Structure formats: structure tokens, C-alpha cells
Amino acid sequence: MAVLHIEDLKQRPPLTGWAPFALGFRPFFLAAGVYAVLLMALWLLVLRGVITPGELPPAVWHGHEMLFGFAVAVIAGFLLTAAQNWTGIRTPSGRPLAALFLLWLAGRLSFLVPGMSPVQIAWIDFAFLPVLALTLALPILKAKQLHNYPFPFMLLALAAANALVHGEALGIPGTARLGLHLAVYVVIAMIVVMGGRVIPSFTDNKLHTRARRWKTIERLVPVATLGALAAALIAPDSPVTAMLAAIAAGVNFIRLAGWYTHKFWSVPLLWILHLGYAWVVFGFALLALSAAGLGTTSVNALHAFTTGGIGVLTLGMMARVSLGHTGRLLEPASLMTRAFVLINLAALIRVTLPLPFPGVYAQIMTAAGLAWIAAFGLFVVVYAPMLLRPRVDGKPG
Numbered sequence: 001m002a003v004l005h006i007e008d009l010k011q012r013p014p015l016t017g018w019a020p021f022a023l024g025f026r027p028f029f030l031a032a033g034v035y036a037v038l039l040m041a042l043w044l045l046v047l048r049g050v051i052t053p054g055e056l057p058p059a060v061w062h063g064h065e066m067l068f069g070f071a072v073a074v075i076a077g078f079l080l081t082a083a084q085n086w087t088g089i090r091t092p093s094g095r096p097l098a099a100l101f102l103l104w105l106a107g108r109l110s111f112l113v114p115g116m117s118p119v120q121i122a123w124i125d126f127a128f129l130p131v132l133a134l135t136l137a138l139p140i141l142k143a144k145q146l147h148n149y150p151f152p153f154m155l156l157a158l159a160a161a162n163a164l165v166h167g168e169a170l171g172i173p174g175t176a177r178l179g180l181h182l183a184v185y186v187v188i189a190m191i192v193v194m195g196g197r198v199i200p201s202f203t204d205n206k207l208h209t210r211a212r213r214w215k216t217i218e219r220l221v222p223v224a225t226l227g228a229l230a231a232a233l234i235a236p237d238s239p240v241t242a243m244l245a246a247i248a249a250g251v252n253f254i255r256l257a258g259w260y261t262h263k264f265w266s267v268p269l270l271w272i273l274h275l276g277y278a279w280v281v282f283g284f285a286l287l288a289l290s291a292a293g294l295g296t297t298s299v300n301a302l303h304a305f306t307t308g309g310i311g312v313l314t315l316g317m318m319a320r321v322s323l324g325h326t327g328r329l330l331e332p333a334s335l336m337t338r339a340f341v342l343i344n345l346a347a348l349i350r351v352t353l354p355l356p357f358p359g360v361y362a363q364i365m366t367a368a369g370l371a372w373i374a375a376f377g378l379f380v381v382v383y384a385p386m387l388l389r390p391r392v393d394g395k396p397g
Contacts, residue, residue, distance in 0.1 A: 019390040021094055023397040024080025025325055027101040029318045030387045032073035035108070036376035039065050044369045047362065055111065055118050055169050056176070063180045064165050066306065069108050071187055072129065072158065074314040076104065078194075079136050079151060081325060084397075087143035092135060100135065103128045122166035129159035150193065157186045178233070181302075185229040188305050191280055191313055192225045192252065199273045200259045202320070206267060206330070212258035217251055224248040225284075232287055236298055242291035249284035256281060269323075269330055272316035272340040279308025279347060286351075300351055307368070308347035315343050315375060319383070326386045327393030339378035346371035 020026055039062075045051045046058050053061040084091045092100055107125035110116055133155035140148045164179025196218070200211035228248035231241040256277050264270035283304035290298045319339075323330050350368040354361055391397060 017390070018388055020388050021097045021101070022390065023084070023093055023325060024091055024097060025077040025318075025321055026387045027097065028073045028077030028080070028104070029322055030380070030384055031101070031105070032070055032077065032314070032318065033376050033380040033383065035065075035073065036070050037373050037380065039070060040369045040372045040376075044366060047365055053111070055121060056165070060165065060168070060176045060180065061111070064162075064176075065108070065111075067180065067183045067187065068125065068129075068158070068162050068165075071310055071314065073104060074318060075155075075187070075190065076100075076132055078317060078321060079132075079155075081321060083136055083139050083148075086145060086148055087139040089139035089142055091139060100128075100131065103131060118166070118169045122163075122170060126159065126162055126166065129155050129162060133159070151190075154186055154190055158183055161186065181233055184302060184305055184310075185233060187310055188280060188283070189225060189229060191277070191309055192221065195273070195277050195280075195313070196221065196255065198317075199277060202273065203259060203261065203264055203270050206270060207261060207263045209261050209263065214254070214258065217254050217258070220247075220251045221255055224251045228284060228287065232291070237291055237293070239292070242288050245284050245288035245291060249281055249288060252277075252281045252284060268332055268337045268340055269316065269320045272312060272319070275344055276309060276313030276316055279304055279312055282351075283309055296355065300355060304347070304351045307350045307372070308344075311347060311372065311375075312340075312343050315339065315379060318379065322383050322386055325391075325397055326389075327391035327395060328386070333382050335378050335382050339375040339382075342371045342378070343375035346375060 020030070042051065042053075043062050046053065046062070052058065056064060080091045080097075083089075091097075107128055110121045110124040133152040136155065137152040140152065161179045161183035164175040164182065167179070168174070168176035200213070203209060204211055224244065224247045228241070228244040231238065231244045235241055256274065259274065264274060283301050286296050286301035286304050287298070289296045290301050319332050319336055320330060323332065346368045349364060349371065353364045357364065
């Protein structure tokens with residue numbers, strides 16, 4: 001793979017017509033938005049007993065596709081785009097990108113093919129993440145960017161988690177729950193690493209502020225985060241997990257507080273990212289309370305991480321990255337502000353209401369699901385034309 005600097009990319013002739021595979025964020029962000037809507041609509045039908053998914057138990061299928069379908073699509077689009085910026089080396093576009101996207105899509109469709117065996121489904125679905133990890137590793141290794149080396153390994157950890165989920169379908173009992181929790185925690189670790197890079201940077205660049213960073217806190221954040229997530233995976237209901245999760249909540253809260261400025265409340269593309277990180281902090285706090293047996297459950301913590309942290313941050317990042325990399329001003333349409341409110345409302349309903357109001361669980365799930373569908377539906381409506389058409393400034397990408 002030849003080294004190509006970003007300056008060289010800008011000198012290429014402008015694209016015309018359609019550009020769905022010009023850069024990684026385009027097909028994967030659009031697919032993630034569409035899939036988020038379809039998945040939640042299907043899940044609401046499953047909860048009402050209208051349909052039944054295939055090889056996996058309903059809750060496992062829901063968790064698997066939200067993580068390895070929706071979330072992984074966002075991660076793929078973001079990392080393939082970011083790696084080109086980081087290294088100055090082109091990541092796949094055109095036919096190679098289309099082939100990579102079709103590999104992701106094959107994993108989604110394999111569950112729907114009549115007569116497909118669990119072994120065949122597992123291999124088809126498993127293949128994407130190792131291929132993505134290799135695709136990302138090549139430019140990072142060529143550029144010798146040591147600080148970006150963890151990302152391919154995180155993708156391989158997600159691949160291992162995916163294998164665990166499929167392991168239960170293949171007859172190995174008890175592996176699906178472990179795989180789903182491992183996947184959630186790997187994605188949360190990615191958010192903590194990447195959030196620490198981009199959220200204060202985006203805020204400072206837009207508002208001409210200066211985020212406060214404390215060296216001690218920045219050193220503690222990855223240690224406390226990984227320690228808490230590892231403990232939750234190994235012994236979710238132990239005092240050790242409660243203590244480590246409380247520490248992780250504390251240091252991540254201090255980190256987030258250092259980025260705070262009241263000015264970002266006037267900028268939707270900023271407050272959505274700060275709120276997304278706040279859901280991660282809240283997830284650690286709920287994890288601590290759950291492990292200590294104090295008034296909440298691990299399911300609440302899990303959905304603070306997923307519906308809140310992953311859902312809110314992915315919507316915010318897709319909205320911002322898509323604008324910047326299609327040559328547009330970083331000013332989202334007013335409909336996206338409503339989408340940002342709706343995704344936080346979905347998380348708030350899903351995380352806080354089931355425990356005190358168990359008698360109306362179905363209605364709570366429906367309300368949260370519809371808010372989620374509306375949020376990502378608005379993203380698709382607003383961003384599909386941008387993602388399918390070339391950059392407005394005539395530059396490649």
C-alpha cells in the first residue's frame with residue numbers, strides 16, 4: 001500500500017454523480033442509521049410476540065445485532081475515516097470498500113437465509129471484524145503510530161466476543177452472555193479512549209475555549225476504566241467490582257467536568273457528545289450500585305452504556321463526521337437537534353423507568369423504542385443525500 005499524504009488527496013479531481021463508497025464513513029454510517037431503525041422496529045415486534053428471530057434466543061439476537069450489526073458499523077465507518085486522517089494513507093474506497101461493506105452485510109443477512117446452519121452463520125458473521133482489524137492495522141503500522149495500535153486489537157477483542165455469542169448457538173452453554181457483555185465493555189473502552197481525544201478537541205476548536213486536563217486523572221482514567229470493566233466481566237456482583245466501578249465513575253466524571261463550558265449548550269453537535277460521555281459515567285455509577293446491591297440492577301447499567309453511551313455518542317459522531325467529511329459547515333439541520341433530544345429521551349426512559357414501574361414494562365419499552373426509531377430515522381432522512389452524493393467542495397472522500 002503506497003503512502004499518500006492528505007495534501008495529495010486534495011489534489012485529485014472532484015467526484016461527480018454518486019459516491020456511496022468514496023470513504024468508509026459513507027456506507028457504514030448510512031447502513032448503521034437504517035439498521036438502527038429496522039432493528040428496533042423488529043425488537044418491538046418480538047417483544048409483542050408478533051415475530052420470532054432465528055438461530056439465537058430473542059434477547060441474545062437483539063443484543064448481538066445492536067452490537068455487531070449497528071455499533072460495529074458505526075465503529076467501522078469512523079475508524080476507516082479517522083485512520084486516513086491519522087496516517088495520511090488511503091483507506092479502502094471504491095470496490096475494496098464495497099467488498100468490505102458487503103462482508104458486514106452478509107453477516108446481517110445470514111440470519112435470515114432459510115436452511116443456513118449455525119456453523120455457516122457463525123463463519124460468515126465472524127469474518128468481518130478480523131478483516132476490518134487487518135485493514136485498519138496496515139496504515140497504522142506503516143505510519144508507526146504507536147498510540148493508535150490499540151484499535152486493531154480492540155476490533156479483535158470484539159471478534160472474540162462475537163465468537164463467544166455464536167458459541168452458544170453451536171452448543172457451548174453459557175458463552176452468549178459473556179460475549180455480549182465483553183462486546184459492550186470493549187465498545188465502552190473505545191468510547192473512553194476516543195472520547196478523551198475528540199470531545200475536548202472539538203469543543204475547544206469550536207468555542208475557542210481550553211479544556212482542563214489533569215495528568216493524574218488522564219493516567220487514572222484508562223486504568224480505572226479497564227479495571228472496572230474487567231471486574232464486571234469476571235465477578236459482576238462483587239465488592240471489588242463495586243469499588244472499581246465507583247472509581248471509574250469518579251475519574252471519568254472529573255475528566256468530563258474538566259471539559260465543561262456553558263457555551264456548548266448553544267451548539268448541538270457539542271452537547272450531544274458531552275451528554276453521550278455523561279451516559280458512560282452514569283453507567284459506571286449504576287454498575288457500582290448494582291454490584292453493591294444498592295437499589296438498581298446490572299441491566300440498568302448495561303442499558304446506560306448501550307442505549308445511552310453508545311446510542312447517544314454514535315448519533316452525535318455520525319452527525320458531525322458526516323458534515324465535516326462531505327465538505328459542509330458543522331451546523332446540523334434543525335431536525336437533528338430534535339433527533340439528539342429523542343435519543344437521550346430513549347435512553348432516559350429505558351434506563352430509569354422499568355425498575356420503579358414494572359407493571360407497564362411493555363409500554364416503557366415501546367416508548368423508548370419509538371424514540372430511538374425517530375432519532376435514527378431523522379438521521380437517515382437528513383444525512384442519506386449527503387452520504388450518497390460527492391462532497392460539496394469537490395474534494396475526494
